[in-house]
Amino acid sequence: MVKNTATQYDVAIVGAGFAGLYLLHRCRQLGLRARVWEKGAGVGGVWYWNRYPGARCDVESMQYCYQFDAELQQEWNWSERYSAQPEILRYAQHVAQRFNLLDGIDFEHTVKHARFDSEQSIWTLTGENGESLTARYCVMATGCLSKPNWPAIEGYDDFSGPVYHTALWPHEGVDFKGKRVAVIGTGSSGIQSIPHIAVDAEALTIFQRTPNYSVPAQNGPLDPTQAATIKANYQALRDSASQKHNAIDGIYSTESALRVSSEERSAEYEKRWNHGGLTFLGAYGDILRDKKANDTAVEFVHEKINSIVNDKMVAKLLMPTNIIGGKRMCVDTDYYATFNRDNVTLIDLNSQPIVRLYSHGLETAITEYLVDIIVIATGFDAMTGALNQMDIRGRSGIALNEKWQHGPSSYLGLAMHDYPNLFTVTGPGSPSVLTNMLPSIEHHVEWITNCIANMKANEHTIIEAEASAEQAWWEHVQEVASVGLKQTTNSWYTGANIKGKPNVFMPYNGGFPQYCKKCEDVVKKDYEGFVKT
Numbered sequence: 001m002v003k004n005t006a007t008q009y010d011v012a013i014v015g016a017g018f019a020g021l022y023l024l025h026r027c028r029q030l031g032l033r034a035r036v037w038e039k040g041a042g043v044g045g046v047w048y049w050n051r052y053p054g055a056r057c058d059v060e061s062m063q064y065c066y067q068f069d070a071e072l073q074q075e076w077n078w079s080e081r082y083s084a085q086p087e088i089l090r091y092a093q094h095v096a097q098r099f100n101l102l103d104g105i106d107f108e109h110t111v112k113h114a115r116f117d118s119e120q121s122i123w124t125l126t127g128e129n130g131e132s133l134t135a136r137y138c139v140m141a142t143g144c145l146s147k148p149n150w151p152a153i154e155g156y157d158d159f160s161g162p163v164y165h166t167a168l169w170p171h172e173g174v175d176f177k178g179k180r181v182a183v184i185g186t187g188s189s190g191i192q193s194i195p196h197i198a199v200d201a202e203a204l205t206i207f208q209r210t211p212n213y214s215v216p217a218q219n220g221p222l223d224p225t226q227a228a229t230i231k232a233n234y235q236a237l238r239d240s241a242s243q244k245h246n247a248i249d250g251i252y253s254t255e256s257a258l259r260v261s262s263e264e265r266s267a268e269y270e271k272r273w274n275h276g277g278l279t280f281l282g283a284y285g286d287i288l289r290d291k292k293a294n295d296t297a298v299e300f301v302h303e304k305i306n307s308i309v310n311d312k313m314v315a316k317l318l319m320p321t322n323i324i325g326g327k328r329m330c331v332d333t334d335y336y337a338t339f340n341r342d343n344v345t346l347i348d349l350n351s352q353p354i355v356r357l358y359s360h361g362l363e364t365a366i367t368e369y370l371v372d373i374i375v376i377a378t379g380f381d382a383m384t385g386a387l388n389q390m391d392i393r394g395r396s397g398i399a400l401n402e403k404w405q406h407g408p409s410s411y412l413g414l415a416m417h418d419y420p421n422l423f424t425v426t427g428p429g430s431p432s433v434l435t436n437m438l439p440s441i442e443h444h445v446e447w448i449t450n451c452i453a454n455m456k457a458n459e460h461t462i463i464e465a466e467a468s469a470e471q472a473w474w475e476h477v478q479e480v481a482s483v484g485l486k487q488t489t490n491s492w493y494t495g496a497n498i499k500g501k502p503n504v505f506m507p508y509n510g511g512f513p514q515y516c517k518k519c520e521d522v523v524k525k526d527y528e529g530f531v532k533t
């Protein structure tokens, strides 16, 4: 039965991940009527879907959490330095309950179309189930890593066993005991899951196209004294993080890797390797700016891989040859050591590409691999994938994926010309995936909801990014992307992981503080670059 909820809301929110939850809460705080549509059967977004073994965040939990509510910050206790997916999901569920958000969310509601009616100045969302939702404003809180990327391999239907994508993991889990397992893909999801699968599986064969750099998390139970110290002065940590390029607190040197002796450099890298985590790249200020400086970090990690992995041929295959930090570095527990296990085999897809799946396994250009279970860890159509898969049409009726056919563009990663009253949380053109997502999400949610409240207070009904402002911002996004080494690597930041996707560096690499300042200036100048009516 087609049901039209008819009620007009101030704000329609798509997605009940960390962005959607906070949006709903903020809207309610500001007296805005809001409704959330969420595809999943529960809250949590990326943490709802990515339930593969070993899934955990790569930013320390004391930082990878909301800061908008001081009490929430104080009362929640993380058990590990880097929490695992079940705990992060419990946190999202706790937030939803604590702030009474569940009654504002329609679960299992997938948006098919979003249309702007210029005459009435309203957005209408239509779901796959035929229901509709109307609101003056629409906020896409659809996440940057939400649309799974399936490799184009022939024969999915021919394989007689189960095939699991890491981003669509079954809620009941997967029992690998006594099974021969294949993992395709060695990005973060592969690198996190492989050590766990290896422990349970009878045999694990890993199909690697490109090796990734990974540093140890050095994860463990969170030291309660350390947690208490942070909690006693949480704001100082948050303030310090907000001044960092990636919004992650840590020690980032501005010194050149090339101005110190090789002994001093090795000692610094060793210290950071032993400390664990993404701040490894903060050892020197020019690692992501100067290829020679980058080479020093590459050499260190190569030596580490060589020292951990017994089979030197395997070690060599695991050593990436591109720059370090071009792709998002991985943070692991026991990844390289896993290759010393007797039940683990590494296959280089460059020397034997997969030809097809057949009833009992995978066939490569060289041989056949008998397996019972296939795990697909091939990532996402990042940043634009979730938006482009909906049919979003603005003022002139042009679909967003048509506007973006040569690559995305936006004003501040927040809004697009020709799509009035539509906002994106951590959209392309914002720092998003180059930062700790939580502060980036909170910043966007606050900016967007303040903007909507301001519109209402001033009796405006439409806000739209000017074409010139969008163009100037996008040129700036590309200009800062061209500084340094990051864009020299093919990655999901540039869309290179998806066949046919335009090659455009999508996140804003000018740094979180500079970005926030720009957003603040826009507001101070009465929403400069936007037209309000």
Ligand code: NA7
Residues within 6 Å of the ligand: 145, 151, 152, 166, 184, 185, 186, 187, 188, 189, 190, 191, 207, 208, 209, 210, 328, 349, 377, 378, 379, 380, 492, 497
């Ligand atoms: P990633 O980082 O995009 O990694 C995907 C991996 O899958 C990577 O090794 C790819 O190799 C590989 N891949 C992709 N397509 C294929 C095909 N067709 N055949 C073989 N191998 C393939 O995704 P993740 O889910 O691991 O991590 C995403 C983010 O989540 C991560 O950056 C963190 O921020 C958290 P390639 O490098 O393309 O050759």
